[in-house]
Amino acid sequence: EVQLVESGGGLVQPGRSMKLSCAASGFTFSSFAMAWVRQAPTKGLEWVASISYDGGNTYYRDSVKGRFTISRDNAKSSLYLQMDSLRSEDTSTYYCAKVDWEPFFDYWGQGVMVTVSS
Amino acid sequence: IQLTQSPSLLSASVGDRVTLSCKGSQNINNYLAWYQQKLGEAPKLLIYKTNSLQTGIPSRFSGSGSGTDYTLTISSLHSEDLATYYCYQYNNGFTFGSGTKLEIK
Numbered sequence: 694e695v696q697l698v699e700s701g702g703g704l705v706q707p708g709r710s711m712k713l714s715c716a717a718s719g720f721t722f723s724s725f726a727m728a729w730v731r732q733a734p735t736k737g738l739e740w741v742a743s744i745s746y747d748g749g750n751t752y753y754r755d756s757v758k759g760r761f762t763i764s765r766d767n768a769k770s771s772l773y774l775q776m777d778s779l780r781s782e783d784t785s786t787y788y789c790a791k792v793d794w795e796p797f798f799d800y801w802g803q804g805v806m807v808t809v810s811s
Numbered sequence: 812i813q814l815t816q817s818p819s820l821l822s823a824s825v826g827d828r829v830t831l832s833c834k835g836s837q838n839i840n841n842y843l844a845w846y847q848q849k850l851g852e853a854p855k856l857l858i859y860k861t862n863s864l865q866t867g868i869p870s871r872f873s874g875s876g877s878g879t880d881y882t883l884t885i886s887s888l889h890s891e892d893l894a895t896y897y898c899y900q901y902n903n904g905f906t907f908g909s910g911t912k913l914e915i916k
Contacts, residue, residue, distance in 0.1 A: 738846070788854070795859070796901045797859050798854075799859075
């Protein structure tokens with residue numbers, strides 16, 4: 694059974710940093726791309742970043758380029774999102790998602806809330 | 812590519828046939844998926860590549876479409892289908908629609 698468990702969320706002040714983690718199990722982690730998708734309170738879904746199976750390629754939405762860094766550790770079956778220079782508009786639930794062989798998301802974690810506020 | 816979902820809110824009765832629409836600002840080339848999100852839960856993949864049913868999803872869900880226009884159909888609405896439904900395109904970038912909230916009358 695595929696399981697994705699996020700951690701690391703909470704309350705952070707604007708301009709500060711936070712790192713999210715996602716522990717994966719139930720599939721061969723090193724064979725699949727992974728992604729982060731977020732959802733602001735009462736809003737829709739928004740793709741944030743993706744990383745290839747080997748970490749060699751990363752992709753970001755424009756609004757987080759230069760501030761967020763997606764990474765992975767295949768030995769630990771873990772995905773990360775380093776978020777720097779956080780803004781109030783980054784306040785969201787962040788979901789870790791497994792990417793299928795085509796770039797859609799077939800499994801999702803339960804999500805972790807990040808609140809950016811002073 | 813921007814995705815426009817309609818209607819934004821749909822109220823239907825158990826047993827109804829329900830159709831949700833998703834329209835792209837450009838050709839999506841069938842690279843379209845549908846997700847179901849129940850209140851307080853993570854999204855769940857229903858359909859990918861326009862009409863491929865994800866494993867474990869009931870056959871009352873189906874997808875169709877081409878070009879810029881796509882549809883999710885629930886052939887006979889069940890009470891547990893109460894949720895918000897999002898379309899998602901992966902033909903050019905990665906974009907979600909704004910969602911259709913499905914209410915049960």
